[in-house]
Amino acid sequence: MDPTIIGTFGLIAVLILLVLRVPIGFVLASVATICTFLYYAFRSGRGFDFSRGLSPTLSLIQSNAFEFLHSYSLSMVPMFIAAGHLAYHSRISTDIYSAMRVWLVRLPGGLAIASLFGCGGFSAITGSSMACASSMGRICIPEMRRWNYDPRLASSTVAMGGTLGALIPPSVLFIIYGLFTETSVSQLFLAGILPGLLTLAGFVVTVLVWVRLRPGIAPLSDETTTTRDKVRAAGLAWPALMLMVIVIGGIYGGYLTATEAAAISLMFALVFGLLSRRLDWQMIRSSFIDTATQSAALFFIAAGAKIFVSFISLTGVTHAFVDLVAAADLAPWQLLAVIALMYLVLGMFLDPLGTMLLTLPFVVPLIEGMGMDLIWFGVIVVKLLEIGLVTPPMGLNVFVIASVGGKDSDATTAFKGVARFLIVDLAVLVLLLAFPMISLVIPNSMN
Amino acid sequence: ETVLIYSEGGPNRGTRAEALEDFAQNVAEMSNGDLAIDIHWGGALIKLTATLGGVRDGAADMGTVLTAYEPLRLMAYGIGDLPLASSDPWVGMRAMYELMTTNRQMIDALADENVVYISNYTSTGIQMNCAGDNRIESIDDIAGKKIRASGTFGKVLNDLGANTVNMGYNEVYQALDSGLIDCEAGYLYTLEGYKLYEVINHIALADWGQITGFGIVMNKDIYDGLTPEQQQVLKDAGDRLVDDFARAQIEQMDVIVDGLKTGDIGRQVDVVDFDGRQTLIDASMKYRDEWVEGVTAMGLDGEGLWSEYTDLIAKYEAERDTSGYPWNR
Amino acid sequence: MNDRNGTAPRDRAAPNELLRVLRRIEGAMTALAALAIFAMAAFICYGVIARNVLNISVSDETVIVGELMIAALVLPLARVAAERGFIVVELMTHRFAMRHRIALSALTVLVGLMAALPIAYAGLIAFQGAWSSGSFYFGVLNWPEWPGKLAFLAGYVLFTLRLLVLLVADLRDPPGTGAGAA
Ligand code: NA
Ligand code: NA
Numbered sequence: 001m002d003p004t005i006i007g008t009f010g011l012i013a014v015l016i017l018l019v020l021r022v023p024i025g026f027v028l029a030s031v032a033t034i035c036t037f038l039y040y041a042f043r044s045g046r047g048f049d050f051s052r053g054l055s056p057t058l059s060l061i062q063s064n065a066f067e068f069l070h071s072y073s074l075s076m077v078p079m080f081i082a083a084g085h086l087a088y089h090s091r092i093s094t095d096i097y098s099a100m101r102v103w104l105v106r107l108p109g110g111l112a113i114a115s116l117f118g119c120g121g122f123s124a125i126t127g128s129s130m131a132c133a134s135s136m137g138r139i140c141i142p143e144m145r146r147w148n149y150d151p152r153l154a155s156s157t158v159a160m161g162g163t164l165g166a167l168i169p170p171s172v173l174f175i176i177y178g179l180f181t182e183t184s185v186s187q188l189f190l191a192g193i194l195p196g197l198l199t200l201a202g203f204v205v206t207v208l209v210w211v212r213l214r215p216g217i218a219p220l221s222d223e224t225t226t227t228r229d230k231v232r233a234a235g236l237a238w239p240a241l242m243l244m245v246i247v248i249g250g251i252y253g254g255y256l257t258a259t260e261a262a263a264i265s266l267m268f269a270l271v272f273g274l275l276s277r278r279l280d281w282q283m284i285r286s287s288f289i290d291t292a293t294q295s296a297a298l299f300f301i302a303a304g305a306k307i308f309v310s311f312i313s314l315t316g317v318t319h320a321f322v323d324l325v326a327a328a329d330l331a332p333w334q335l336l337a338v339i340a341l342m343y344l345v346l347g348m349f350l351d352p353l354g355t356m357l358l359t360l361p362f363v364v365p366l367i368e369g370m371g372m373d374l375i376w377f378g379v380i381v382v383k384l385l386e387i388g389l390v391t392p393p394m395g396l397n398v399f400v401i402a403s404v405g406g407k408d409s410d411a412t413t414a415f416k417g418v419a420r421f422l423i424v425d426l427a428v429l430v431l432l433l434a435f436p437m438i439s440l441v442i443p444n445s446m447n
Numbered sequence: 448e449t450v451l452i453y454s455e456g457g458p459n460r461g462t463r464a465e466a467l468e469d470f471a472q473n474v475a476e477m478s479n480g481d482l483a484i485d486i487h488w489g490g491a492l493i494k495l496t497a498t499l500g501g502v503r504d505g506a507a508d509m510g511t512v513l514t515a516y517e518p519l520r521l522m523a524y525g526i527g528d529l530p531l532a533s534s535d536p537w538v539g540m541r542a543m544y545e546l547m548t549t550n551r552q553m554i555d556a557l558a559d560e561n562v563v564y565i566s567n568y569t570s571t572g573i574q575m576n577c578a579g580d581n582r583i584e585s586i587d588d589i590a591g592k593k594i595r596a597s598g599t600f601g602k603v604l605n606d607l608g609a610n611t612v613n614m615g616y617n618e619v620y621q622a623l624d625s626g627l628i629d630c631e632a633g634y635l636y637t638l639e640g641y642k643l644y645e646v647i648n649h650i651a652l653a654d655w656g657q658i659t660g661f662g663i664v665m666n667k668d669i670y671d672g673l674t675p676e677q678q679q680v681l682k683d684a685g686d687r688l689v690d691d692f693a694r695a696q697i698e699q700m701d702v703i704v705d706g707l708k709t710g711d712i713g714r715q716v717d718v719v720d721f722d723g724r725q726t727l728i729d730a731s732m733k734y735r736d737e738w739v740e741g742v743t744a745m746g747l748d749g750e751g752l753w754s755e756y757t758d759l760i761a762k763y764e765a766e767r768d769t770s771g772y773p774w775n776r
Numbered sequence: 777m778n779d780r781n782g783t784a785p786r787d788r789a790a791p792n793e794l795l796r797v798l799r800r801i802e803g804a805m806t807a808l809a810a811l812a813i814f815a816m817a818a819f820i821c822y823g824v825i826a827r828n829v830l831n832i833s834v835s836d837e838t839v840i841v842g843e844l845m846i847a848a849l850v851l852p853l854a855r856v857a858a859e860r861g862f863i864v865v866e867l868m869t870h871r872f873a874m875r876h877r878i879a880l881s882a883l884t885v886l887v888g889l890m891a892a893l894p895i896a897y898a899g900l901i902a903f904q905g906a907w908s909s910g911s912f913y914f915g916v917l918n919w920p921e922w923p924g925k926l927a928f929l930a931g932y933v934l935f936t937l938r939l940l941v942l943l944v945a946d947l948r949d950p951p952g953t954g955a956g957a958a
Binding site: 020023024029030057069071078255256264288291292296402403 | 806807809810811812813814816817818820821823824828837838841842843844845846848849850851852853855856859861862863864880883884887888890891892894895897898899901902924925928
């Protein structure tokens with residue numbers, strides 16, 4: 001059987017099962033496993049051979065479901081999730097939000113905007129969008145809900161804010177991109193700054209317009225606050241500020257890696273909660289238990305996506321597609337449009353890193369052949385991959401939010417909110433495509 | 448036409464990727480299109496750390512393996528990672544190639560894992576690369592430094608008083624930039640490939656050992672199913688890869704060192720010679736003894752393998768000294 | 777047997793007892809996973825102190841944390857399944873009639889089994905390989921591969937078992953009829 005036929009049936013099966021409300025992790029892992037098995041069983045070209053299909057399939061499952069989880073650097077995700085739970089129970093996050101609320105009391109959608117700036121700040125210390133979304137989601141969403149923000153607004157704000165994680169440096173995706181294109185990592189980091197800020201501005205505008213059109217989604221309180229209230233509220237926020245100083249100062253000062261910052265955040269929240277007598281045994285227990293179940297559900301999806309990446313690699317469909325595009329003799333803008341479309345489609349199903357590994361070996365020579373700037377293209381690729389993190393059906397950031405955001409911020413609700421942001425986000429993408437200078441002005445001025 | 452699936456953990460960029468692409472092309476040409484190699488880059492098919500298992504089980508037909516990820520299953524092949532012998536890429540790769548293709552114990556050790564050895568790569572020698580005001584120019588400079596190092600090289604530096612940190616190469620750039628680590632003990636080509644020279648100020652060329660437990664293996668069932676002619680094509684292409692890759696590495700090393708000295712690479716970096724290479728080698732000896740002990744426990748003739756390997760190194764060093772590298776003859 | 781639900785038919789008592797044991801094992805596994813998350817944070821913090829304050833290196837940090845990650849991320853899977861806590865995307869199913877939902881619930885579990893069973897089997901083979909060969913991770917400790925592989929296997933076997941229980945429960949007491957299991 002032809003690999004592309006197996007692949008086509010696989011993707012159709014994924015869509016049907018998702019519509020039938022089968023959990024995304026079940027769908028990805030099972031369909032990818034069956035497709036991989038069929039690929040190897042038919043590989044010899046002499047019809048179906050069960051035993052020739054079995055051993056390679058089990059090997060690929062093992063390497064994707066085990067080796068992928070057996071990771072030091074990914075440990076930051078469960079640790080940041082746990083830190084978020086502990087910070088919530090020890091009211092570290094509540095206090096800083098009270099401060100923000102007092103300060104932003106007159107600004108419609110103020111807490112959502114504060115969350116976006118929080119995400120932007122967090123992006124400057126972590127290279128991972130999932131880590132960004134998991135830590136900010138646990139802190140911001142319950143607070144926004146407490147002030148009666150609409151769950152769609154609350155959860156989608158943080159899901160989108162999390163996508164700044166890989167655009168604003170440092171960024172794991174830029175480092176991998178630099179490796180595949182032999183371009184300068186520091187130039188890529190510099191190139192990501194303005195697009196990151198532009199994206200952030202786009203999100204803020206989205207919130208302002210959305211709240212303007214539907215004031216009910218972000219109720220304004222009518223209380224009046226004095227300067228003294230503001231100072232007092234800010235004073236209460238010291239543990240949160242301290243945590244930020246530890247994490248940001250630790251990473252920039254060269255004392256911590258991002259993974260270590262996650263571990264330190266967790267311990268800080270735990271120790272602070274114990275010393276201030278705000279944490280009891282029951283809270284600690286439920287923080288860690290919830291973290292374990294949420295992380296397990298999340299990584300099960302990610303492992304399923306990894307098996308899918310292996311299968312897509314086997315089919316050679318990305319290679320074939322890019323060859324097809326190369327042969328079509330397109331104008332530069334047409335080429336970019338087709339490539340952007342490809343990334344958006346792959347981003348619907350795969351994780352950013354997997355998508356990069358699958359596509360860059362074939363896409364980059366094409367872009368180079370057109371004489372386009374590889375640093376600028378890196379920004380475009382990362383931007384596209386970040387959009388993939390929030391698009392259904394497989395939007396990892398949205399699933400992170402669904403795991404950490406509490407009862408009424410499920411994936412479906414978050415996807416509904418995300419749809420509003422995506423209009424502006426795609427406009428930002430078009431701007432970045434049309435004006436390469438937005439990406440290149442900072443790196444060029446540093447030369 | 449037989450299409451062989453190849454799993455490569457690295458990107459399709461750089462000297463080694465070019466050598467692998469040439470290898471695939473040579474196989475296609477030498478077999479007149481009868482054999483084709485379909486390379487899956489960047490670990491998209493199988494993670495680098497899981498490649499041996501993937502090739503063994505037939506998920507890929509061929510792949511790039513590193514002994515560091517399979518310290519037990521590839522222990523015999525790990526002879527190439529001991530930081531002792533020559534750091535000349537051609538000498539090291541030639542010696543490994545001959546040992547792995549002619550020594551019965553080596554062939555059988557890989558056959559136990561259901562794989563066949565095809566060819567070899569090398570990392571080239573280890574250099575001391577430092578950021579900020581840090582520098583490692585001599586043995587005394589090692590103690591107290593925070594150094595990213597891996598494998599046996601890390602163990603030896605730790606023995607010499609360094610505070611060694613192990614991290615993936617993706618993280619080294621940031622770690623050097625922020626000062627999390629002072630130095631990295633690494634290879635010239637990673638300085639370029641991972642753009643580490645952007646954050647490094649001082650390099651001491653130690654040319655300490657090299658990683659040659661790093662090569663191409665093939666699934667044994669698939670290999671045995673090929674015709675003798677097809678097997679011969681793979682042998683010839685593997686043999687040729689050794690010379691081609693060694694040449695490319697040696698030429699590239701010079702280009703990188705010159706580029707760093709003059710700044711042509713994008714940035715000027717201090718490059719000096721490391722003083723005390725012999726001390727590093729002496730300090731590495733105890734890990735040779737550990738290796739001999741380990742493979743002897745597996746029923747192999749550890750001392751015998753070691754002396755055969757060192758004889759081969761000596762043989763190719765002599766050949767290089769008398770007639771030069773093959774591409775210069 | 778101290779069955780609190782004394783009115784339950786006799787033939788259901790044994791499965792209920794089994795279910796209780798299963799639930800207790802799932803709870804213990806999840807607690808172990810929670811402990812693993814705390815342990816990795818504590819161990820990494822120790823590494824920070826060792827490097828910055830004591831100026832010594834911690835060996836095999838990536839291996840140990842990797843092993844703890846397996847425990848943290850695989851052991852709770854059965855519990856997540858029991859709570860039907862896997863993430864779904866609601867597209868149009870809310871329009872479906874109840875009898876369709878019953879079929880869909882069984883389909884969910886069947887697809888879950890197709891995902892979990894091969895992984896569990898692959899985990900068994902990997903564990904056997906690691907156990908019989910004595911494979912280890914490169915490092916100072918030469919940490920053996922089998923503990924992580926065993927945790928992985930245990931997590932997936934339990935996960936598969938729980939899915940089977942859910943399947944039986946779905947077929948016997950369809951969800952939405954008020955008698956759904958777990
Ligand atoms: Na970032
Ligand atoms: Na998506």
